[in-house]
Amino acid sequence: MKRVIGLAFGLALLGGAGIWFNSWAWNTCQPLDRLFGKSGCAGSIEIADFSPLFRVTMAVTGEDGMASLLGWALDEAGNRAVPTLIRLDPITGQETARVVLAMGEGFDHAVFSADGEKILLTCTTWAECAGGDDATASIVSSLDGEQLELVERSEPFPRIFPGDPLPPPDFTPFAILADNGAVAIDQDDDRNIVLTKLDSREAIQLAAKEERLDRYAPHFVISPDETLVGMHSRQYGQRTFGDRLWVWDAETGAEVMSMYGSPDYDISANIVLSTDRNILFVIRKIRDGNLAIDRFVVP
Secondary structure: OHHHHHHHHHHHHHHHHHHHHHHHHOOOOOHHHHHHOOOOEEEEEEEEOEEEOOOOOEEEOOOOOOEEEEEEEEOOOOOEEEEEEEEEOOOOOOEEEEEEOOOOOOEEEEEEOOOOOEEEEEEOOOOOOOOOOOOOEEEEEOOOOOEEEEEOOOOOOOOOOOOOOOOOOOOOOOOEEEOOOOEEEEEOOOOOEEEEEOOOOEEEEEEOHHHOOOOOOOOEEEOOOOOEEEEEEOOOOOOOOOOEEEEEEOOOOOEEEEEEOOOOOOEEEEEEEOOOOOEEEEEEEEEOOEEEEEEEEOO
């Protein structure tokens, strides 16, 4: 009798484990999801002992598809220890360099230049945080982290690299240009996401406010060739589904792709479009001290 009860208990455990695995494996970018192409996730890599920045943390910075990842290397206790730039292949995860950045304890914000060659690094506080001399910001090379210039930041959270083209003044501070300056992407007074053709002022709604999951300022990303626009929206509170992302055609405003993640899908920072515009990279935390870079196919 005891053997029968033990066998039944073991089968129940195996059944429960099987149900859990089957459920987990269908989550966004997990094995069955990748195998059957449910979400469009084609692969995922892990970066160990590294904490990304919250807003902009990575960009593809060259024709070779290599990327620069910014954040903090962690110590053995899991604490943020060293401001770091990682050069890596975002598809394979192969790292070519980990470079210490000359930034202070408040380092938490980055803005890539439009050509991807330089990065503005800043801190949330106005205190000295960039290489001494009371500087509040630093411009570094995206290839090797070399400090190129110490500067004074003009605003607490810069959104556009110094000297890069700005949208017309009647747009919000969140707006960004695309399609070689022909269009501006912004939120309107009702928080809908809108693409405006600057020559004709034709406005095309990309996403209604009801489709957005949070009330934070939008963060747009542009593909290196400026033909695609991406945005993600984070889900807070009780989750019946995960974070959402979109990609639109920068010339027509047509939706290229969109996706709701599974309830555990938590996007940590900016999404990134590849040089050839065929891949979308998503950065998310997966465990204490580790992050994932997921790879989605752009149709």
